[in-house]
Amino acid sequence: MQFDNDRILSRFSGMIACETISHSDPQETDDASFFALHDYLAATYPLVHRHLTREVIGKASLLYRWQGDGSSPALPCALLAHLDVVPTGDLSLWDSHPFTLTRKDGYVYGRGVLDNKCQLLAQMEAVEALLAEGWSPPCDIYLCYGHNEEVLAPDSGAAAIVDTLKQRGVRLGLVIDEGGCVTDGSTLGIAPRVAVIGMAEKGMADFRLTVQDPGGHASQPGPTSAVGRIARAAVNIETYPMPQRLISSVSQTLQRVSPYMDKGARLLLEHQSTSWFILKKVLEKSRATNAMTRTTTAVTMASGSAASNVLPETASITVNCRILPGDSLEDVRRHLQQMAGDDVEVSLLAGSEASPESKQDETFDLLASLAAELAPDAVVTPYLMMAGSDARHYYAISDHVYRFAPYYFDQKALPTAHSVNECLPETGFDEAARFYAKLLMRYGAREGQA
Numbered sequence: 001m002q003f004d005n006d007r008i009l010s011r012f013s014g015m016i017a018c019e020t021i022s023h024s025d026p027q028e029t030d031d032a033s034f035f036a037l038h039d040y041l042a043a044t045y046p047l048v049h050r051h052l053t054r055e056v057i058g059k060a061s062l063l064y065r066w067q068g069d070g071s072s073p074a075l076p077c078a079l080l081a082h083l084d085v086v087p088t089g090d091l092s093l094w095d096s097h098p099f100t101l102t103r104k105d106g107y108v109y110g111r112g113v114l115d116n117k118c119q120l121l122a123q124m125e126a127v128e129a130l131l132a133e134g135w136s137p138p139c140d141i142y143l144c145y146g147h148n149e150e151v152l153a154p155d156s157g158a159a160a161i162v163d164t165l166k167q168r169g170v171r172l173g174l175v176i177d178e179g180g181c182v183t184d185g186s187t188l189g190i191a192p193r194v195a196v197i198g199m200a201e202k203g204m205a206d207f208r209l210t211v212q213d214p215g216g217h218a219s220q221p222g223p224t225s226a227v228g229r230i231a232r233a234a235v236n237i238e239t240y241p242m243p244q245r246l247i248s249s250v251s252q253t254l255q256r257v258s259p260y261m262d263k264g265a266r267l268l269l270e271h272q273s274t275s276w277f278i279l280k281k282v283l284e285k286s287r288a289t290n291a292m293t294r295t296t297t298a299v300t301m302a303s304g305s306a307a308s309n310v311l312p313e314t315a316s317i318t319v320n321c322r323i324l325p326g327d328s329l330e331d332v333r334r335h336l337q338q339m340a341g342d343d344v345e346v347s348l349l350a351g352s353e354a355s356p357e358s359k360q361d362e363t364f365d366l367l368a369s370l371a372a373e374l375a376p377d378a379v380v381t382p383y384l385m386m387a388g389s390d391a392r393h394y395y396a397i398s399d400h401v402y403r404f405a406p407y408y409f410d411q412k413a414l415p416t417a418h419s420v421n422e423c424l425p426e427t428g429f430d431e432a433a434r435f436y437a438k439l440l441m442r443y444g445a446r447e448g449q450a
């Protein structure tokens with residue numbers, strides 16, 4: 001199947017030109033920009049829009065269904081991306097206009113090129129090309145594009161898509177969303193490149209801890225104050241973090257990178273259970289590996305009195321928690337309560353549970369083999385995603401939810417997600433489209449033979 005990088009990029013400009021910025025307050029979102037993107041997709045991918053059914057779900061999310069011919073007993077599969085982008089930030093810091101796709105020095109620049117319209121582009125290209133070749137799927141294929149992934153909105157488009165599918169009795173045999181990618185090995189402390197496939201994502205929660213006190217004039221303080229007591233709670237939370245654990249996907253990551261580490265690290269990583277007592281101390285030392293092995297509880301905000309001569313009647317801290325799969329919001333609340341003491345009120349402000357871990361079976365192997373074909377030099381590994389994605393909603397209808405964008409997010413591109421001068425290498429768009437085309441062809445064929 002032929003994919004032309006330059007021609008694909010020429011169609012990318014129109015996607016980037018739609019200023020699909022999402023806001024937590026849906027009133028602030030410019031719906032017209034999303035409808036413009038819908039129209040652009042319809043005009044640019046005529047075969048997709050002739051052969052697939054398309055529904056607008058929620059305010060502006062899209063759900064496409066490509067009906068299979070029924071020759072495979074496989075459950076349907078779903079390709080995901082999100083239509084929205086984060087705000088541009090200070091425009092004067094951008095070297096080119098964020099909504100004008102710009103090619104320069106081997107990169108393409110624009111808001112959303114990496115997060116996450118590159119995925120939308122490659123999926124549309126793959127399906128259009130398969131249709132042009134006359135290929136028809138043996139089982140149903142869904143394309144699911146949320147319109148507010150970037151914000152914690154009460155009306156999540158992805159959740160609405162999942163509800164719609166659930167009501168129709170659909171279960172999915174494969175879901176693939178953003179989260180993993182091909183990237184430099186330095187992110188995992190090794191020399192070769194890595195292709196990381198997200199198996200799960202951490203949950204997130206904000207807890208507020210509050211203490212009450214009689215207060216009074218600062219000239220006649222008591223032996224303790226509300227601030228002193230809440231500060232002690234903060235110190236306890238930092239001194240006694242939640243316990244470290246190795247979940248399966250993190251254990252796999254360590255196992256797969258171990259051959260590329262020095263001898264000491266290799267020994268520890270190859271014998272994780274017997275060396276756990278030492279290994280956990282090593283992992284705890286780096287912020288990245290610490291976050292991979294426990295629920296983190298970061299004290300981020302504090303408040304007390306509004307004046308220097310007034311003893312506060314209440315003092316509070318906010319603790320931002322990132323929850324490791326296996327821990328629950330209630331586990332975290334209980335831990336904070338224990339650390340803070342009975343006189344401290346602990347309340348959950350907002351939060352979402354950690355996702356389960358997806359199965360590492362032949363469906364994962366299919367993705368891993370495609371990732372290896374895409375980047376033959378890379379070490380392919382499961383991993384735990386630290387941030388959130390729309391994928392978490394899909395566990396309600398699938399045991400096989402994975403996160404992998406078939407692109408090389410190099411050291412220059414990766415830090416530009418959500419930042420100024422967001423960019424991606426200008427090559428590889430053809431390979432990304434080919435990745436999805438091969439995935440769709442092999443997925444149904446594999447199950448058909450089973």
Ligand SMILES: [Zn+2]
Pocket residue numbers: 082115116149178
């Ligand atoms: Zn994203």
